Amino acid sequence: MSVDIKVPTLGESVVTATVAKWLKNPGDAVKADEPIVELETDKVSVEVSASTDGVLEAQNVPEGAEVEVGTVLATLKPGKAGAAKPAQAASASAAASAPAQEKALVETAPAKASSTSAEKAPAQAFPAATKLLKEAAISPETIGVGSGKGDRITKGDVLAFIENNGAKPAAPKPAAKSPRTDDPREERVRMTRLRSTIANRLKEAQNTAAILTTFNEVDMSAAMKMRAEFKEVFEKKHGVKLGFMSIFARACVAALYEFPAVNAEIDGQDIIYRPFVNMGIAVGGPNGLVVPVVRDIQDMDYAEIEKSISTLGRKARDGGLKLDELSGGTFSITNGGVYGSLMSTPIINPPQSAILGMHKIQERPVAVNGQVVIRPMMYIALSYDHRIIDGREAVSFLVRIKESVEDPRRLLLSI
Incomplete structure (x- = not known):
């Protein structure tokens, strides 16, 4: 049975973090207490470790994504690396064949495929994005392909859609500020978290x-x-x-x-x-x-x-x-x-x-x-x-x- 690797409690008043760097990839053998992923919070960097020996099955969140406490970051197959790899290979094979099977269903039965896709759409979004989609009453199909790993919809995709397409009634905004013209001698650097x-x-x-x-x-x-x-x-x-x-x-x-x-x-x-x-x-x-x-x-x-x-x-x-x-x-x-x-x-x-x-x-x-x-x-x-x-x-x-x-x-x- 797979073990979920979740975002741990991050400290007082800290409820979200950013996935800074994956230290292990799917299929890699890991030992108990070995770091799997590095999270960046508002205050410090935190390494999330494996709770047991095993093989990393999947990464559920891409680097750069914002996650909440309790979000499942990855799944781990307990046991020795040698015993877990065949299952991992089978899982990867099934994942690779899934797009082809889905394409065949779309070509042979467009109406049915459309219905099935609508039912499974929430699975194509990350947890934070799924929550936001429900709150805004937006169908994942409306957004389409996401910018996350495996074309999954991210929280940023939903926020961008709401802002650009007016999915929710927006309050009257003040007059738009004219774009700033940078001097060529200036350097623009994005603010750190x-x-x-x-x-x-x-x-x-x-x-x-x-x-x-x-x-x-x-x-x-x-x-x-x-x-x-x-x-x-x-x-x-x-x-x-x-x-x-x-x-x-x-x-x-x-x-x-x-x-x-x-x-x-x-x-x-x-x-x-x-x-x-x-x-x-x-x-x-x-x-x-x-x-x-x-x-x-x-x-x-x-x-x-x-x-x-x-x-x-x-x-x-x-x-x-x-x-x-x-x-x-x-x-x-x-x-x-x-x-x-x-x-x-x-x-x-x-x-x-x-x-x-x-x-x-x-x-x-x-x-x-x-x-x-x-x-x-x-x-x-x-x-x-x-x-x-x-x-x-x-x-x-x-x-x-x-x-x-x-x-x-x-x-x-x-x-």
């Missing part, structure tokens, strides 16, 4: 949440002094450098426990509060911005936080992040200062309700005890969802972070 997803999610956040940003500034003198004094001993003992991110992370944890709404989430008409903090740390990877999550950061000391951030940052740069390392965040930090940003208004990462923005440390004159002095200052910003977090909470939260970073002893004394 990751970049497209980032764009859509950021716009979704703006359309859904009532985003507001509040600012403050931090005197980094004490934190820089502590770092300079202990960085060599810290690195020698723990094997990782002491950075400012762990200091801000600990300050955020303390503030989040004091103001739990900042760590909460809106779900319909409910508010979900959490007794833990899964902190997302924004990292610039080769394909765009990703936000790996440090789980239960409230239980970590400075060394454990620095090690976790270092490991996740390296994986992000190497493209080795796993799905579970990108999901489940409750609050995020982004540091534009590493790129020289002096001030910005970060956008929250749904379904989270807030994000802290760190920026460049810059020496500037400030008034201290009635005297103008030069201090290393950093602007910090908190963007938050005003639907769940009041202005008083947001401002107080940011002030608490400022106080903790300007005097790290407060974190040790929990004050």
Whole structure:
């Protein structure tokens, strides 16, 4: 009995993927846990492996097709390769003779063939396309030959038909935008899936949440002094450098426990509060911005936080992040200062309700005890969802972070 190879669960809020590359072809022998196909999600690439030894019977989805969780990607004939190959050959022979038999039926009995074709038409479309055809009340015969493997109809074929042929009543469209004339010196490059997803999610956040940003500034003198004094001993003992991110992370944890709404989430008409903090740390990877999550950061000391951030940052740069390392965040930090940003208004990462923005440390004159002095200052910003977090909470939260970073002893004394 054949075994179906399906699209696995892809992670939080990820429901579709693109078939990036087939690693095995029909007739190839595969071993249990051996990768068969590579999927590209909105966040990372995922390899789907065989569940048992056997021979790959068929590829149900072509490269480049978009698939949903649970879609059958391929079928596998369990057993040893030698025993399964004859059956595979018979299957391939039957598949090869099918078009000839169908052609003969069409030539000898056109009316009957037409009726039979209409009954079997849905089998000529991929699962996602079949679902869309039913929703739009379109017969597969109306579209005809598809662009997928074996002339099967793809989801893209159905969408193109709807757009070009008006299969469903379309809402009035604004005046068409005149085509853009490219300068010959310009280069047009198609947006990657990751970049497209980032764009859509950021716009979704703006359309859904009532985003507001509040600012403050931090005197980094004490934190820089502590770092300079202990960085060599810290690195020698723990094997990782002491950075400012762990200091801000600990300050955020303390503030989040004091103001739990900042760590909460809106779900319909409910508010979900959490007794833990899964902190997302924004990292610039080769394909765009990703936000790996440090789980239960409230239980970590400075060394454990620095090690976790270092490991996740390296994986992000190497493209080795796993799905579970990108999901489940409750609050995020982004540091534009590493790129020289002096001030910005970060956008929250749904379904989270807030994000802290760190920026460049810059020496500037400030008034201290009635005297103008030069201090290393950093602007910090908190963007938050005003639907769940009041202005008083947001401002107080940011002030608490400022106080903790300007005097790290407060974190040790929990004050």
